[in-house]
Amino acid sequence: MVDILHRIGTTAPLGDVYAAVSTIDGLAGWWTADTGGDATVGGKIEFRFQDAPPPGGFDMLVRENEAGQRVVWEVVGGADEWIGTTIYFELSTEDDYTIVLFSHRGWREPVPFMHHCSTKWATFLMSLKALVETGTGEAAPNDVRISNWH
Numbered sequence: 628m629v630d631i632l633h634r635i636g637t638t639a640p641l642g643d644v645y646a647a648v649s650t651i652d653g654l655a656g657w658w659t660a661d662t663g664g665d666a667t668v669g670g671k672i673e674f675r676f677q678d679a680p681p682p683g684g685f686d687m688l689v690r691e692n693e694a695g696q697r698v699v700w701e702v703v704g705g706a707d708e709w710i711g712t713t714i715y716f717e718l719s720t721e722d723d724y725t726i727v728l729f730s731h732r733g734w735r736e737p738v739p740f741m742h743h744c745s746t747k748w749a750t751f752l753m754s755l756k757a758l759v760e761t762g763t764g765e766a767a768p769n770d771v772r773i774s775n776w777h
Contacts, residue, residue, distance in 0.1 A: 631731040631745045635752050636724040639759035644725045645695045647759050648716040657755040657764035659684070668692050672700070676767050685709060708740050725759075727752065743776050 637644060647653035654672065655662040661675035661684070668689050675684035686704030690713070691697055698716040702709040712733040719726045729752055734741050750771045758764030765771065 628732070629734045629737050629741070631729075631734070631741065631748055633727075633729040633749055633752055635727050635729070635756055636721070637727075637756050637759055638723060639725055639756075641695055641718060641720055641725045643759045644727060644755075645698075645718055647755055648718075648727070649692055649694075649698050653758075655766060657758040657766050658751050659767040660769075661767075665689070666692070671703070673704075678768070687714065706740065708734065708738060708744075727755070740776070743774060746773050 647657060649666055651662055651664065651666055651672070654666070654674070659674050659676055661677070662672065664670060664672040666672055666689060668691065670689050672687045672689065673684065674687070682705060684705060685702060687700035688703045689698075690701050691699035696718055700714045702712045702714065704710070712731060715728070715730040715732065717728040717730075719728075729748065731744070731748060747770075750765075750773065754764040754766060754770065
C-alpha cells in the first residue's frame, strides 16, 4: 500500500480551516462546487466533477469528525483506484499557523493515476489555503488543469 501525503500551513484561524474541511459549503468552496450530502459521522458526501468520466466523481463515507482536530473519509464510490482508500485531514496549530496534514492512504499501487491525483490534491489544498485566507478558492470547475486527465 502507498499513500499521498501533503502538509500546508495557513494564517487563517483553526476554526475556519476546520469548517472548510468538515462542511458541505466549505468543501464546495475549495474542492468542487458540485458537493452535496451529509458531512456528519456516518453520512455520505458526494463530490462531482463536470468533466470526469462516469461515475463523475467520488462518494465519501464520513468516518470521523473531531471538531478542530481531524476529519476522516472512506472512499465508497468513484474510480476503482480510490475505492477503499481513506482520506485524512489532521489539523493543529503551530506558532501563528494552522497546519493541515493531509493523507490519502491505502492505494494498492503507485499507478499513473495516483501521480495525477497527488498533484491535483496539492492544487486543491492550495485552493483550500486561498479560501480560508482570502474567501475565494479555486474549486472545480475553476481548478488548475494539470494535464489531459481531469
